[in-house]
Amino acid sequence: MATIVKHPELVDYIQYMTLDEIAARPKGVMDLFEDGTLIIIKDFRLPFDFGAIEALDNRLDQIEDQKLRRKLKKLEATAFFDGKPPVTTRLPGSLHTTLRFEEPLRQGLFDTLCRGDQAIFENARRALKSAHDDLNQIFQTCFPQYRPTRLISSLRLTETLFENLHWDNHSIDDDFHQARVFCNIDRRKRVWNVGHRCVEYLESIYEEHDLGRFAGRDPNLMLNYVAGDVLGGTREIWKDNRPRHSIAFDPGEVWLGESRMISHQIWYGERAMVYMWFVDLHSMDEPRKRFNARVEALHERMQQRAPAVA
Numbered sequence: 620m621a622t623i624v625k626h627p628e629l630v631d632y633i634q635y636m637t638l639d640e641i642a643a644r645p646k647g648v649m650d651l652f653e654d655g656t657l658i659i660i661k662d663f664r665l666p667f668d669f670g671a672i673e674a675l676d677n678r679l680d681q682i683e684d685q686k687l688r689r690k691l692k693k694l695e696a697t698a699f700f701d702g703k704p705p706v707t708t709r710l711p712g713s714l715h716t717t718l719r720f721e722e723p724l725r726q727g728l729f730d731t732l733c734r735g736d737q738a739i740f741e742n743a744r745r746a747l748k749s750a751h752d753d754l755n756q757i758f759q760t761c762f763p764q765y766r767p768t769r770l771i772s773s774l775r776l777t778e779t780l781f782e783n784l785h786w787d788n789h790s791i792d793d794d795f796h797q798a799r800v801f802c803n804i805d806r807r808k809r810v811w812n813v814g815h816r817c818v819e820y821l822e823s824i825y826e827e828h829d830l831g832r833f834a835g836r837d838p839n840l841m842l843n844y845v846a847g848d849v850l851g852g853t854r855e856i857w858k859d860n861r862p863r864h865s866i867a868f869d870p871g872e873v874w875l876g877e878s879r880m881i882s883h884q885i886w887y888g889e890r891a892m893v894y895m896w897f898v899d900l901h902s903m904d905e906p907r908k909r910f911n912a913r914v915e916a917l918h919e920r921m922q923q924r925a926p927a928v929a
Contacts, residue, residue: 826921
């Protein structure tokens with residue numbers, strides 16, 4: 620079970636639930652998720668082959684092709700098992716064989732992450748496909764009424780340390796809802812700090828920072844301002860004194876949360892899977908609780924509070 624140290628001055632929005640408990644609820648955890656609850660799946664560990672991922676070469680900074688390096692840093696787990704099957708070919712002047720892929724990205728991950736080793740690729744492919752199927756099943760159990768329109772299945776292979784506290788900004792100006800599932804696929808714990816939920820914090824600083832100037836605009840612009848100018852961005856890591864809950868997730872542990880609503884920082888982590896489903900707004904439990912609508916309601920509420928100008 621994850622180790623949690625809760626801050627007494629911060630709202631406790633962390634909840635443990637087993638998959639059986641979630642499945643017994645007609646709406647799964649849709650209502651809790653939309654309310655900004657961080658849900659940790661209790662008594663469950665993804666049956667993952669950690670050794671298969673540990674065999675991958677994660678020294679991405681040594682890849683000279685910058686375009687390939689950027690793609691591998693934002694690699695989707697499905698790249699290992701989706702696409703046309705590779706062709707086995709014999710190396711020139713050798714009895715050894717190698718794999719040739721139709722897609723340049725898959726060829727690149729085989730040549731670099733797998734170091735051209737067919738066994739390493741096959742073990743990683745099998746492990747990630749099994750995890751992919753498990754996470755899709757978890758999605759269906761937790762969000763039984765959600766109608767997904769797109770999946771981004773991120774595979775994180777590089778070490779992350781001491782992030783600044785932030786809410787995710789996906790640089791998407793559309794009004795959308797997401798379901799997000801995280802899994803630690805490292806043998807070591809993945810350590811997060813989580814702080815205020817977004818709208819609650821924005822309300823507390825609204826007048827001081829004149830956030831009304833962002834009304835009617837893309838909410839990402841306000842998030843950029845708060846993350847950079849108020850929380851300090853990458854320039855002021857470690858320097859703010861805002862309260863945080865600390866969570867150390869076990870190997871194989873799975874948790875869910877709307878990362879635009881819950882402020883968070885990865886204090887330490889290396890290997891993880893982060894699955895993000897874009898969801899049809901009309902399939903939400905309460906569409907008015909989606910992120911964009913919450914921000915719009917905040918602006919309306921604060922403008923109603925503002926004293927009339929004589």
